[in-house]
Amino acid sequence: MRKSDQISSIVLIIVAIVVCFASIRIGLGTFNTPDLGFVPFFAGVFLGLTSLPTLIKATLGKKSEIAAPQEHVNLRKVIKAYIGLILYVAFLPLLGYPIGTFLLMLFFFKGVETMKWRWAVLTGTLIVLGSYLIFYVWLQCMLPVGLVDIRWLTRWII
Amino acid sequence: MDYLNSVLFGFQVCLQPINLVYCFIGVLLGTLVGVLPGLGPLGAIALLLPSTFTISPVSGIIMISGIYYGAMYGGSTTSILVNIPGETASVVTCLDGYQMARKGRAGPALGIAAFGSFIGGTFGVVGLMLVAYPLAQFALKFGPPEYFSLVCLGLIITTYLGRGSMSKALAMVGLGLVLSSVGMDVISGQSRFTFGIIELRDGVDVVPLTMGLFGISEVLMNLEGTMKKEIFQTKIKNLLPTLKDWADSIWSILRGSVIGFFLGVLPGGGGVISSFLSYAVEKKLSKHPEKFGTGVIEGVAGPETANNAGVTGAFIPLFGLGIPSNPVTAILLAALMIHGLQPGPMLLQQSPDVFWGVIISMYLGNIMLVILNLPLIGVWVQIVKIPYRILFPLIVVFCVVGAYSINNSLVDVAIMVFFGIVGYMMRKFRYEGAPLVLAYVLGPMMEKNLRQSLIISDGSFLIFLTRPLSASALLICLVLLFGSHIPFFRRRKIAEVLEKIND
Numbered sequence: 148m149r150k151s152d153q154i155s156s157i158v159l160i161i162v163a164i165v166v167c168f169a170s171i172r173i174g175l176g177t178f179n180t181p182d183l184g185f186v187p188f189f190a191g192v193f194l195g196l197t198s199l200p201t202l203i204k205a206t207l208g209k210k211s212e213i214a215a216p217q218e219h220v221n222l223r224k225v226i227k228a229y230i231g232l233i234l235y236v237a238f239l240p241l242l243g244y245p246i247g248t249f250l251l252m253l254f255f256f257k258g259v260e261t262m263k264w265r266w267a268v269l270t271g272t273l274i275v276l277g278s279y280l281i282f283y284v285w286l287q288c289m290l291p292v293g294l295v296d297i298r299w300l301t302r303w304i305i
Numbered sequence: 306m307d308y309l310n311s312v313l314f315g316f317q318v319c320l321q322p323i324n325l326v327y328c329f330i331g332v333l334l335g336t337l338v339g340v341l342p343g344l345g346p347l348g349a350i351a352l353l354l355p356s357t358f359t360i361s362p363v364s365g366i367i368m369i370s371g372i373y374y375g376a377m378y379g380g381s382t383t384s385i386l387v388n389i390p391g392e393t394a395s396v397v398t399c400l401d402g403y404q405m406a407r408k409g410r411a412g413p414a415l416g417i418a419a420f421g422s423f424i425g426g427t428f429g430v431v432g433l434m435l436v437a438y439p440l441a442q443f444a445l446k447f448g449p450p451e452y453f454s455l456v457c458l459g460l461i462i463t464t465y466l467g468r469g470s471m472s473k474a475l476a477m478v479g480l481g482l483v484l485s486s487v488g489m490d491v492i493s494g495q496s497r498f499t500f501g502i503i504e505l506r507d508g509v510d511v512v513p514l515t516m517g518l519f520g521i522s523e524v525l526m527n528l529e530g531t532m533k534k535e536i537f538q539t540k541i542k543n544l545l546p547t548l549k550d551w552a553d554s555i556w557s558i559l560r561g562s563v564i565g566f567f568l569g570v571l572p573g574g575g576g577v578i579s580s581f582l583s584y585a586v587e588k589k590l591s592k593h594p595e596k597f598g599t600g601v602i603e604g605v606a607g608p609e610t611a612n613n614a615g616v617t618g619a620f621i622p623l624f625g626l627g628i629p630s631n632p633v634t635a636i637l638l639a640a641l642m643i644h645g646l647q648p649g650p651m652l653l654q655q656s657p658d659v660f661w662g663v664i665i666s667m668y669l670g671n672i673m674l675v676i677l678n679l680p681l682i683g684v685w686v687q688i689v690k691i692p693y694r695i696l697f698p699l700i701v702v703f704c705v706v707g708a709y710s711i712n713n714s715l716v717d718v719a720i721m722v723f724f725g726i727v728g729y730m731m732r733k734f735r736y737e738g739a740p741l742v743l744a745y746v747l748g749p750m751m752e753k754n755l756r757q758s759l760i761i762s763d764g765s766f767l768i769f770l771t772r773p774l775s776a777s778a779l780l781i782c783l784v785l786l787f788g789s790h791i792p793f794f795r796r797r798k799i800a801e802v803l804e805k806i807n808d
Contacts (some may be wrong), residue, residue, distance in 0.1 A: 193799030194479030288710035
């Protein structure tokens with residue numbers, strides 16, 4: 148945990164410094180007339196000060212003698228899934244909920260997991276149709292439409 | 306008499322057919338999300354929040370509350386049958402519940418978990434009814450200094466009761482406060498830290514934030530490893546515990562009710578820590594502590610009772626003071642505000658139907674849960690069998706819909722995905738999410754009351770020390786922060802107990 152604690156606390160300290168400078172820029176005010184940046188400044192100071200002990204402990208503390216057993220971590224799966232999510236968010240305005248989500252499901256089933264094509268397509272279709280009917284039709288939640296409006300298809304199915 | 310009238314009014318509100326239907330939907334969905342590992346009450350509430358916009362606030366809040374306490378019932382089923390806790394609050398139930406199932410006693414384990422939950426939940430509701438009302442009346446006298454100090458106390462207790470490093474938890478409080486300052490300033494109405502993004506003018510919404518931190522990050526964590534589910538192929542029989550089972554577990558249930566309720570009231574308490582502490586207490590008081598972990602019924606009865614009592618107790622600071630004590634009640638706070646209600650003491654004044662209707666609905670909800678859970682256990686077992694490779698895309702879909710439909714904004718979906726990786730990193734680096742979310746939700750309240758106090762006192766911080774309640778709250782904060790040398794306040798003790806149980 149030493150290295151990860153060092154990295155995480157340094158990141159938090161940098162965030163704290165940036166917040167403090169940004170707060171000063173927008174104005175701290177005085178104690179009797181606190182301005183916009185007053186509380187964020189002290190929140191930044193608090194963040195920095197509370198991150199320091201972790202950094203100090205990780206840097207000056209003793210190394211643990213027995214290394215913790217490493218569990219098998221499938222990081223590739225995590226990265227793939229996260230990239231899929233980023234692409235989904237990026238293309239959602241263009242593709243809309245039904246098409247975008249169907250493609251995401253396909254990616255999860257084929258790219259992240261190893262499902263057979265026909266099962267991937269079938270499960271993906273069922274998830275998209277089911278969620279669309281529950282949330283859009285039944286619960287009347289709004290969902291991203293995209294450039295290709297296929298809401299007529301839902302009306303036609305119903 | 307006034308009090309009795311209010312209780313009767315609560316019954317009148319919640320016995321309306323529409324409210325009963327929403328209560329039933331809430332507890333049913335709650336049990337379902339409790340059964341499914343990966344989708345907790347937080348995600349389910351956030352997901353269903355937009356669907357409550359079209360119904361009355363009372364029905365909406367009754368349903369949302371039902372999801373919360375219903376999830377505690379469902380969590381035990383997976384703990385006992387699969388050794389995978391559906392809910393964090395049911396982690397400790399795995400220890401003896403799963404062993405009981407292995408010995409062919411899954412039925413009594415599930416039965417005592419359901420009855421214990423019912424007793425704990427009902428005890429919690431009685432406590433809530435007795436405490437929330439006078440607390441709300443008392444809180445009407447609070448001014449900005451009292452509220453500021455109480456928020457500070459709430460945040461410090463959250464970090465104190467946390468399971469990881471206290472300095473890390475405090476850093477998360479700092480980060481939460483920083484995040485809460487994004488958007489419109491509560492006093493001047495000017496924008497800050499929005500980076501020109503119009504959607505950020507109202508700040509980062511709590512729903513995408515929590516869904517990312519807890520929902521998406523949980524999916525990413527689970528993808529790292531392989532989730533093995535071994536369900537016993539035995540018939541689940543004898544759901545009703547025997548007289549011996551009752552004799553063995555009745556004191557555990559009663560102790561669990563008290564422990565759960567009082568810990569639930571504390572910020573950071575809720576169902577999780579209540580169940581852990583209840584298990585530790587039962588083991589300590591038992592005549593045969595060495596048998597714990599091998600399938601003793603007290604190890605199931607105590608924690609399962611405590612987590613339900615804890616959940617109900619968590620409503621006290623929310624309804625009485627408008628201060629959430631954990632991330633789920635933080636979402637509930639947001640739900641109340643979205644419905645145009647003012648959480649805290651004013652809720653009792655302005656919307657007594659919501660205040661009393663929701664409290665009384667918990668009685669009925671607990672009864673529904675017992676009736677629902679015992680015969681439906683077979684159905685829940687089938688749901689548990691859904692493989693994770695199908696479950697995780699479903700959870701992602703639910704999170705996306707929940708995040709988008711709050712404001713119909715794609716920026717919220719992007720925020721959720723961003724906080725998904727932040728939450729994942731936090732888990733990897735052992736930072737807790739609860740202090741961040743609580744600080745985020747309480748940040749605006751803290752800022753408003755701090756600035757108002759300073760304006761009232763003409764810039765003097767003595768205002769926080771000259772008012773008894775405020776001074777007492779700040780004194781407790783100092784003791785918890787720096788009192789590690791006093792044996793009674795030694796935080797390590799609690800942490801050690803929890804770590805031992807975890808091991």
